Amino acid sequence: MTEVVENAGRAYGGESAADRDERRRRQLLDAGLRVFGTVGYRAATVRGLCRGAKVADRHFYRHFDKTEDLLLAVYGECIARLTNSAVEAMAEVDPRSDVRAVAVQVLDSFFEVIEDPHLARVVWMEVLGVSPRVEQTYLAVMHEFGALLLGYLRAFAGDVSSGPDLDVDLLATAAIGGISHTAMTWYLSGYAAERRVVVATLATLLGSIVEPLAAQSVRREP
Template structure:
């Protein structure tokens, strides 16, 4: 049986997809009239039909290639927060993300290898927002521990309350996805715990607290705050934010004081 003819449409497909034809010594083009012509395969000395490098640097409408990449990434991140935070990670497809981001499907893989990679990127941005808000609100580090904790927690909870999508991504959608996501989640939560412990770590009375105790304090602190935020978000942010922040601040201050005042063995 005669092999089907290869017409110019074949080269148009290769050109459009920016993929060179299969490597070979020659490429045989068979025309419908039965004649064939052998062409040299592309090599280092032949000019390519399509060059990514020659196009990627062009500006369109005053927007550079770098700016286009950054804009598409931003659109996909925003779409990820919207869909993961409303529809849910497991129910969201690449096609839905691209539709929400208003970009072609092929641009997704220009930025991310998978929806899991996008989830991690969205998660990183969400947790960075929380941490930045808490740190900015701390103020004078010489204030009482409870006052510092209250200010930091109130700012932290304010970000959560203002964007329920963030709460869903940070505390719900990342759970049970994969070992890689689980590792990122645990590391970030411990980082939040370290931030809370850092409020008292610089005080003189905390200087001789063993490192293992600091790590346990961080784990305990973030565990209390995280579970409280999960139940608070699930209850449609009831009770009021200031009451939640005050209660958590008292708990953290009391736990910290108990650890600092406990007798050291040895």
């Protein structure tokens, strides 16, 4: 046992033990995306994942307790890619642009990422119904996307606040639900519609939400 531990800390070919661990974890994450995004989470096995990652089975358990942990890690990376695409696009928008033009710019970046079918399957299919823990993670992600969209709404519609007939948090949730369901439908159709059509359609949806709120905000100004 001592010899194994000592060998685990040695550098081979100029690669340290820490670097080897990180490389193997990266290989498992990449294999997880491929496997979960093709055969699906429920058909995946540790052995199959390790073969796809080109690592010995024992290395899986050095990084993950079970396949659900790998699924959550892969899902987290997918969500980070989607979030970063939207945030980076928002940072580049011209504040003088109209609402729909901005929506097109942000959504196009977002849906470009969704054109990765492995990512789309993991995000919109494979995390559903797995376990309460995964379900809570999924709901938390939807809440975070709702908060991101709410920031977008307030940036272009002013200080929108809830009222007797409006709950802005629910409004953002409804909009995210529409975008999310459209993304899932687009993936399941085999990306039948052109991306520009999907983006333009959703930009119209967001415009129809934001523009009336912006008009109300202007009317409330002294």
